Amino acid sequence: SYELTQPPSVSVSPGQTASITCSGDKLGDKYASWYQQKPGQSPVLVIFQDSKRPSGISERFSGSNSGNTATLTISGTQAMDEADYYCQAWDRSTAVFGGGTKLTVL
Amino acid sequence: QLQLQESGPGLVKPSETLSLTCTVSGGSLSSSLYYWGWIRQPPGKGLEWIGTIYYNGSTFNSPSLKSRVIISVDTSKSQFSLELRSVTAADTAVYYCARQKRVIAPGHFDYWGQGTLVPVSS
Numbered sequence: 213s214y215e216l217t218q219p220p221s222v223s224v225s226p227g228q229t230a231s232i233t234c235s236g237d238k239l240g241d242k243y244a245s246w247y248q249q250k251p252g253q254s255p256v257l258v259i260f261q262d263s264k265r266p267s268g269i270s271e272r273f274s275g276s277n278s279g280n281t282a283t284l285t286i287s288g289t290q291a292m293d294e295a296d297y298y299c300q301a302w303d304r305s306t307a308v309f310g311g312g313t314k315l316t317v318l
Numbered sequence: 319q320l321q322l323q324e325s326g327p328g329l330v331k332p333s334e335t336l337s338l339t340c341t342v343s344g345g346s347l348s349s350s351l352y353y354w355g356w357i358r359q360p361p362g363k364g365l366e367w368i369g370t371i372y373y374n375g376s377t378f379n380s381p382s383l384k385s386r387v388i389i390s391v392d393t394s395k396s397q398f399s400l401e402l403r404s405v406t407a408a409d410t411a412v413y414y415c416a417r418q419k420r421v422i423a424p425g426h427f428d429y430w431g432q433g434t435l436v437p438v439s440s
Contacts, residue, residue, distance in 0.1 A: 213381060245426035247365075254414060254433055255365065260426040298365050302423055305378045307355065307367040 214303040216310035223316045230286040232313045234299030237280060242301045244282035246275060249296045249312075258297075259284060291317050320345040322415050322431035330409075330438050336402040340415030340431060341395075348373045348393045353418040355427060356389065356400045358411040366411075370424050371398055378424065405438045412436075 216236045224230035234244060244262050247255035257266050259275035262282065272287045282301075286293055294317045299310040326338035340354070347354065356368040369379040371389045379387050388401040402409060412435050416427040 243421060243425055247427070249365075254430040255427070256430075257426055257428050260419070260428070261421065266428065300365075300426065302425060305423075306381065307370065307378075307418075307424065309357075309365040309367060312364040 214301075214306065214308050216299055216301060216308050218297075218299060218310040218313045220311070221314045221316065223318055224286075224289045225318055226289060226291060228289055230289045230293070230315055232284045232286075232297050232299075232315065234282040234284070234310045235280055236282075236301065236303075236308075239280050239282055239301060240278045242277075242303060244275065244277045245300045246273075246282075246284045247298045247300065248293075249298065250294075255298065286315075289315075289317055293317060320417065320429045322417065322429060324413060324415050324431045324434040326413075326434060326436065328436070330405055330436060331440050332406055332438055333404055336400070336405050336409060336436055336438070338400045338413055338415075338434065338436070339397050340399070341397050342417075343396065345417075347391065347396050347398065351420050353420060353424045354391065354398045355416050355418045355424070357414045357416060357427070357430075358409075359414070359433075360408075360411040368400065368402075368413075370418055407438050410436065410438045 246259040249255040262277035263275045355370040391398040412433040414433045415431045417429040
């Protein structure tokens, strides 16, 4: 079965750029999406189709996807960005989520 | 504004069937542009996809849960449902329903319900 691998945790200082990776076999051939989840809340879509932002999502969020790795980049990271982030892709009639990355803003 | 609301029993006993319904408002369940999915999250753990259904009843299911899952849709009631048979404590989770955009195949989940915690316990 297809797997997506994310680092369990990423730390960033306020105002700096955070990058969260998601790795999977030939992931660049598929569309990657990213979700933000804060404690006690439902996930929120922040990036879809590799690099598109839904309406209402800050321009500080951007995405890329090439080869075996998709990357979520958060520029000018703020305390409010501290959350769990999940990548997701569709592979052969199956939706797959990465294990999640806890972003800590120190 | 599209809204999805999960409903179902607050507690399920081991070996029984977990049944949940998602009611969609502010949008059409019959749109050809979207699929409708179920995702769960055990306490303190990550997201796990359960399955996805199209308005015409065609389904996609997680290989790991496929033998125990039935997903159905009732467009007249703007509802889609999940049945998970023979539950164990490992099925204790927050269950979410969500809308999934059709991008050739099912794609990203753009609207999510608030989720409902379903404990499995005797």
